[in-house]
Amino acid sequence: MRKETNLAVNPLAAVDAIVRRHNINAGATIPILQDIQNTFGFVAPEVLTRISDLTGISESELYSIVTFYAQFRLQPMGKNIISVCHGTACHLAGADKVTETIQYAAGAKPGETSEDGLFTLEKVACLGCCSLAPVVNVNDETHGRVTPDKAQALVKALRDAEQKENSGSKGESRNGQPAV
Numbered sequence: 215m216r217k218e219t220n221l222a223v224n225p226l227a228a229v230d231a232i233v234r235r236h237n238i239n240a241g242a243t244i245p246i247l248q249d250i251q252n253t254f255g256f257v258a259p260e261v262l263t264r265i266s267d268l269t270g271i272s273e274s275e276l277y278s279i280v281t282f283y284a285q286f287r288l289q290p291m292g293k294n295i296i297s298v299c300h301g302t303a304c305h306l307a308g309a310d311k312v313t314e315t316i317q318y319a320a321g322a323k324p325g326e327t328s329e330d331g332l333f334t335l336e337k338v339a340c341l342g343c344c345s346l347a348p349v350v351n352v353n354d355e356t357h358g359r360v361t362p363d364k365a366q367a368l369v370k371a372l373r374d375a376e377q378k379e380n381s382g383s384k385g386e387s388r389n390g391q392p393a394v
């Protein structure tokens with residue numbers, strides 16, 4: 215779970231506190247990185263530099279750990295998380311094509327977040343509903359028998375909803391009343 219800290223004020227102070235909580239112990243590298251990820255939602259490159267300065271573990275070693283374990287992310291999560299199942303049934307039913315379509319439509323490669331921060335695309339293992347293959351989860355909502363056309367429509371619907379949300383908030387004042 216994500217912990218609330220005063221990150222906006224001083225993120226490096228939060229990093230220092232986490233490393234010190236683990237007694238600046240090089241053997242605690244993974245727990246330190248897990249705490250960083252829980253706190254920030256991802257592990258930023260400048261955070262790796264700070265951990266390296268404090269612990270003496272080389273940045274390249276830290277980077278190889280973060281990229282080796284799927285639990286760690288080097289970028290913040292997007293507003294919408296799209297997970298395409300690549301288990302056997304979904305793979306056979308065309309998951310590659312679905313992922314490719316979403317990658318193009320959302321502007322995010324698997325494992326990455328789009329530049330506009332709207333989408334994070336993930337390839338995941340069996341989601342447990344193989345009879346619906348290929349399966350895509352969008353923000354924890356399951357979509358079955360997803361064709362490339364349907365995948366494109368899913369991304370479009372999310373973009374449309376975002377636009378609507380933005381135009382709606384522009385027309386309102388802070389208290390939710392229409393702006394005059």
Ligand code: FES
Pocket residue numbers: 299300301302303304305339340341342343344345347348349
């Ligand atoms: S293989 Fe995709 S849901 Fe099982």
